[in-house]
Amino acid sequence: MSETVPAPAPGPTGVIHDIGYRHYDGPRLGRGSALAALIVHSLRGVFGLGRTARAKIMPFLLAGVMMLPAVVSIAVMAMIKRPGLSYPSYAVTMQAVLAVFLAAQSPYLVAPDLRFRVLPLYLSRPVKTGDYVAAKLAAMAIALFLLVAVPLTTLYVGELLIDLPGPPHTHDYFAALATSVVYAVLLASVGVALASFTPRRGLGVASVIAIYLLSSAISAVLVGVLFSVSRDSAAAWAWLINPFFLVDAVQVWLFGTSPNNDGGYPPGAGGPVAAVAVLAVVALCVTALVLRYRKAASS
């Protein structure tokens, strides 16, 4: 860059010099800052910030839809003085929107780097393969957390301002906030892992949405069939096939909230089993991702 250099007194002043190539002797930060830069870059990408207007439509539309129940609930609370949608049921109620967001945006995080072969450039920088995977997972998890936490917080602020009779549902709010972290981590690992196996965005979107539809359909059919033959305890287990009810069962176990399905989850072992299942799925997906990228790095 050309610079205005104040010349010594006898010469002309304020001359613009092209001073040629300059070496950089400033600070060089470590892996941590590169990781942070990649998380921020990916998070912006998920919401289409710094991209074309078309890339912003889907994420902001879905984020808007996620806000609707909060806004409506606040209006209900203000006008008829009755509580709106409960905090622990927010994510389960909006599961289709979250699933669509996950399907639409997780391929955006990983597919272009594979398709346009940007990955070798990342790997020639001072970061490890694991850092890349961690950054992409973190970006998706933060995006999903924001998607749930922002409406929840809006709703809570609304509740405090309207000041309904009785104490505010502070415990429920924090329970839901903590659970949304679990949702974010589970959904992000599944979505990013599935999306990373194809460089084609369309295929990524289709595979994520297919897994959600399959699991929720299998779960619903099994629950229906088992209920009809009066195997109620087996039906309670069948709910857990749907990832959203799986996390809800963890929420019920950890925070004692009321279940958001019909008939509740298996008593006793249900909660711990659900928690272990969540951890197992996350571990499986992260392992798959690390193996996937280790292979991509050496090819």
Next chain:
Amino acid sequence: MTILATEGLTKRFPRVTALDRLTVSAGSGVTGLVGANGAGKSTLIKILLGLLPPTEGSATVLGLDPATRSLDIRRAVGYMPEHDCLPPDMSATEFTVHMAQMSGLPRSAARERAADTLRHVGLYEERYRPIGGYSTGMRQRVKLAQALVHDPQVVFLDEPTNGLDPQGRDDMLALIRRIGTEFGISVVVTSHLLGELERVCDHVIVIDGGRLLRSSSIGEFTQATTSITVEVEEGTERLAELLTAAGRQVTLHGRLLTVEAGSPDTFDIVRDAVCDLDLSLVRLEQGRHRIEDVFREEASHV
């Protein structure tokens, strides 16, 4: 200063041996790495960056071992891959800033360096537009910029002139020469076009089938030979016949004749022959080796 050295470096893939006991070293300046497609150039670069483990042997880059210090190496090295590697929906500025940050530069420094570097590689107003709309020449410049943005000590350029038109090729070669001299950054540049490297390199390493054919300074490659190169407007064959009849060893290279100069009077004989045949002489000069000749000779010996 030795920027890279390998010792018995071998890389075997399940079906193919990409590098076979390769022992080379390169100093600062511009080093050309020459070989046909599949000679092992890209594999060598990947091992030097620590992206691939070698099967046998060892390597060092700037005195560091890629097997254990790959992060330190990558902090001090820039890499421009052979293939396309640019996201189409970002602008060159944004992408270069991001890549600088990935190398550990703070954001403000990254912005400044990116602007500087893009100007040095010759991208001006168009750097704010998405890369998807760029020509091949502009893409190559962005690829070069991202390799230079963190001010490395060494850059590895893999086939930087690939897909460029003659003008773009000249510009790129001039830029590589500037990087090696004016910028003070050592360059390792691969190519399968020897003529290109002749113009920019200080040192050339020729590999073939993963083995070292030759490694020496450009001067040794292109030293004067004992032959004379003659070019006439037409009647090249008649001249060749006459010179052969005079007992000279003559070879035809397209429009050019190479005559082995056994003694100083060969110049006179050529001149007289041209006069006798009444031809228009275009050129009469001392022959010089070109890297191609060396490559051809050595390849035939092996």
